[in-house]
């Protein structure tokens with residue numbers, strides 16, 4: 001079995017489910033609107049235009065949130081704040097928002113299933129009771145309070161889908177945005193959480209308010225007592241659904257004329273209530289999918305970010321790619337070679353400049369370098385002192401350049417140069433950061449292993465193999481070993497599959513590898529192989545007198561197969577010595593003792609009876625069902641990578657959001673501008689920053705919960721209709737705003753900033 005996914009195969013498969021990440025409850029995933037027929041018939045539009053304006057002609061396969069009735073898009077949001085001089089009023093006379101309808105649908109759905117729905121808030125309390133109605137909940141703020149003029153310009157509607165960020169099209173469900181159930185928001189309700197906000201956020205004039213357990217639209221949800229973090233620890237604290245919850249009556253059809261077209265629609269058709277589906281109007285990283293979560297070794301802490309192993313791997317590769325050398329201390333390295341600059345040697349300088357490569361009979365040097373045209377990093381392999389006398393061989397190079405394979409290091413171009421002070425030819429390959437050679441990984445210890453005490457070249461000559469000299473890898477270290485110091489057979493087959501796959505593609509293209517050698521096979525990650533240096537031998541050994549440059553290919557292909565057998569035999573015996581002719585019998589005995597008959601047959605086929613023509617395709621039956629193992633490992637790894645990628649997608653989005661917020665808040669140059677942060681609309685964003693980061697609990701202790709920050713930021717990004725209460729530090733100003741309003745202000749502020757920066761840069765140019 002390949003070790004690409006070894007850490008997952010080795011995982012402890014515990015019967016105990018892992019701690020869910022940020023997912024305090026289980027519920028039905030959202031369905032596309034196209035499934036509505038499964039849930040019940042559409043409420044009947046008549047023969048004219050049906051549905052809210054802008055939706056009449058739409059096919060029904062739409063995201064539910066696309067269909068926002070005009071009362072929510074254009075009408076005042078419940079709880080809309082209006083400016084009344086220096087006082088602001090919370091006006092929430094009829095709370096019948098989208099969210100509550102959605103919630104009701106979900107609640108009913110769950111009720112039908114006789115399940116408990118967290119967050120329904122049904123604990124026997126009557127939501128319509130007076131205690132839920134903080135009548136005349138008028139908030140005051142100080143004279144320095146922000147100018148709310150923007151609210152006078154008319155109602156702030158729920159943002160239409162077209163204004164939403166693309167990620168809103170995702171079907172992810174949010175952590176604890178459990179619908180509030182059947183409870184309509186009480187008239188005049190203060191759109192508060194089902195638990196009181198932290199003490200410092202509770203306005204002094206509202207201390208007697210009873211907080212509703214109603215719609216999530218009105219609920220900040222997260223507080224020190226009901227954060228997802230707490231829920232993870234304690235199980236869902238949200239109330240179970242009350243059995244037999246009555247269904248809400250159907251709303252009557254609404255008629256609306258827009259631009260001469262009359263739309264008839266039932267508002268509830270354009271919410272997801274009827275389907276009992278709740279698709280959040282924002283997105284966030286929900287959790288690791290179970291097929292990945294159960295695969296990994298169980299961790300004590302939930303993983304919101306990339307796993308350490310992968311992160312270190314990526315960071316190492318990044319730093320290796322960015323590494324530079326001080327050219328003043330290395331005058332031998334030219335600043336520029338052809339289209340490449342920032343040359344960085346990938347191996348220490350050889351003891352003698354005349355030391356030849358084990359494989360090429362010329363001194364060679366490898367550099368990492370950046371291409372001036374595309375800015376990408378490549379590997380330059382310089383062959384010292386080689387003068388290209390005939391360009392006919394470039395026809396083979398062109399064939400190699402077209403050869404794309406996941407187990408071959410891609411050849412990009414070949415050029416001659418005098419930049420090194422001699423006639424050199426340079427082969428440019430893709431750079432695989434942190435790659436090492438198979439030699440360095442597995443045969444770096446030239447000492448006695450398995451009874452062999454001398455290293456040999458693959459061709460059987462007696463020259464000792466050096467390590468790759470790059471200080472990486474090593475025969476011991478992290479290399480997986482079976483008993484008796486041998487490699488696990490699964491790893492050997494993983495190598496065989498990859499090497500034979502590369503050879504198969506090469507031979508099918510009419511070429512030959514000619515560098516099947518442990519020093520010319522790159523390995524990275526756990527067991528990922530690539531054949532390196534393809535095409536070099538075709539140039540270095542090109543026979544000018546030969547009419548057809550490909551005439552010798554069949555012969556070279558036969559050699560490839562023999563060398564494949566030798567490389568794998570050396571791996572199987574864990575020694576280069578194993579391939580020496582004298583050692584062949586004992587090597588085969590060792591293989592027969594420790595490995596399967598298939599592996600032995602593999603060596604017999606490739607390394608005996610030299611007169612028999614061989615084909616790479618004959619290897620496939622020997623690999624047999626092990627192909628499935630490789631495929632499984634590759635797919636598992638792909639699943640893990642996909643899951644890791646999904647985390648990063650959300651991280652990047654939130655990081656950009658935070659960057660924007662940081663650039664808007666409290667800009668010194670705008671401090672005295674009445675339109676800016678201290679006195680203008682941006683004041684709201686400044687208070688939001690405190691809401692986001694500076695919460696404390698009832699005892700005044702800082703309340704630090706990543707889940708609160710993540711969820712709140714995601715709601716801001718999604719511009720949800722949910723309301724939050726923002727309080728100034730002196731507690732004299734209280735703003736109740738929806739995330740949608742915050743988002744509008746946020747985007748406006750940032751675009752103002754961009755405009756200002758453009759005009760400034762224009763002023764300077």
Ligand SMILES: Nc1ncnc2c1ncn2[C@@H]1O[C@H](COP(=O)(O)OP(=O)(O)OP(=O)(O)O)[C@@H](O)[C@H]1O
Nearest residue numbers: 346357358359366379430431432435436437468519
């Ligand atoms: N395409 C590449 N991407 C990244 N690193 C590479 C690439 N090619 C080579 N290297 C690095 O350069 C080092 C030297 O490679 P090289 O092929 O010269 O190995 P070697 O053992 O020194 O062989 P030789 O005896 O032929 O010089 C390798 O260990 C590898 O880490």
